[in-house]
Amino acid sequence: MIALDDLDxxxxxxxxxxxxxxxxxxxxxxxxxxxATWRRLRRLEAAGVLRGERLALDAAALGFGxxxxxxxxxxxxxxxxxxDFERAVxxxxxxxxxQHVLGLYDYRLRVVARDIADFERVLRRRIxxxxxxxxxxxxVLLSEERRPGPLG
Amino acid sequence: xxxxxxxxxxLRQMMADPALGTAELAExxxxxxATAWRRVERLGAAGILKGRHAVVDWRALGWAVEVSMRFTxxxxxxxxxxxxxxxxxxxxxxxxIQTFLGRVDVRLSIIARDMGHYQEIYxxxxxxxxxxxxxxALMLVSTIKDSASLPL
Numbered sequence: 001m002i003a004l005d006d007l008d009x010x011x012x013x014x015x016x017x018x019x020x021x022x023x024x025x026x027x028x029x030x031x032x033x034x035x036a037t038w039r040r041l042r043r044l045e046a047a048g049v050l051r052g053e054r055l056a057l058d059a060a061a062l063g064f065g066x067x068x069x070x071x072x073x074x075x076x077x078x079x080x081x082x083x084d085f086e087r088a089v090x091x092x093x094x095x096x097x098x099q100h101v102l103g104l105y106d107y108r109l110r111v112v113a114r115d116i117a118d119f120e121r122v123l124r125r126r127i128x129x130x131x132x133x134x135x136x137x138x139x140v141l142l143s144e145e146r147r148p149g150p151l152g
Numbered sequence: 153x154x155x156x157x158x159x160x161x162x163l164r165q166m167m168a169d170p171a172l173g174t175a176e177l178a179e180x181x182x183x184x185x186a187t188a189w190r191r192v193e194r195l196g197a198a199g200i201l202k203g204r205h206a207v208v209d210w211r212a213l214g215w216a217v218e219v220s221m222r223f224t225x226x227x228x229x230x231x232x233x234x235x236x237x238x239x240x241x242x243x244x245x246x247x248x249i250q251t252f253l254g255r256v257d258v259r260l261s262i263i264a265r266d267m268g269h270y271q272e273i274y275x276x277x278x279x280x281x282x283x284x285x286x287x288x289a290l291m292l293v294s295t296i297k298d299s300a301s302l303p304l
Binding site: 001002004012015016017018019020047048049050051052053054055056057058059061062064069071086089090093094095096097098099100101102103104105108112137138139140141142143144145146147149150151 | 153155163166167170171198199200201202203204205206207208209210212213214215220241244245246247248249250251252253254255256259263288289290291292293294295296297298299300301302303304
């Protein structure tokens, strides 16, 4: 496991806030040279700490006004394999996220739709027809914020 | 702002690989670099493209446990949401805060170094949050799909 110092944490915070900022610009703010900043970034990438980038889009402005989180319980565990469910659910274009969880549900899904009527179509035609699907609970997303987490 | 086919091609390529540079992005979208750059700027100015953020792999930093905590709040207390959210933002191990319309009011993603550490956070930082009526926990086993892609 990689050990981080304060500068590494500051570089991580900067990258999470804005991945388009150059190593030179980050370094200037931290009193670090461009090559030194760049070396630290490469090291964080090599250690797998920086795992790619995420695009922040205004989904509503692109016509996707509704985001729903679904808790899905499988009805027929054992008979239908988890792989069958996972393969089918990840192929649905409206499903942005699939997480396997332990607890009240087996899977958490993040689903985008144009409006509630469109969501109902996705739910009926795509989700409820998945292999092995049982109980489904839906919660409509109102707001979300990502926090920097324990980066000091 | 009205999107045309070229905008949609650009967005699709950016959603598929957010870390692409302008030259590579332009080539994949079948545009000249100058045109691609101008259009990306325009999507940013229109507020459709809100930014690019690095994704931190907390497991690579030794935070092995991630739990999704679902809260129902005491709605007889008019300030329940604001007070709860303000207090949750003070917990460094909270990496995501979402509010919902449905059976769940608020969801927090919480990370911990191990199960002992999780127990500590749960007892000392989570159960002490204000106006909780009910809590459910889902332990993350694995993330099978996670993208910001929209079916444009």
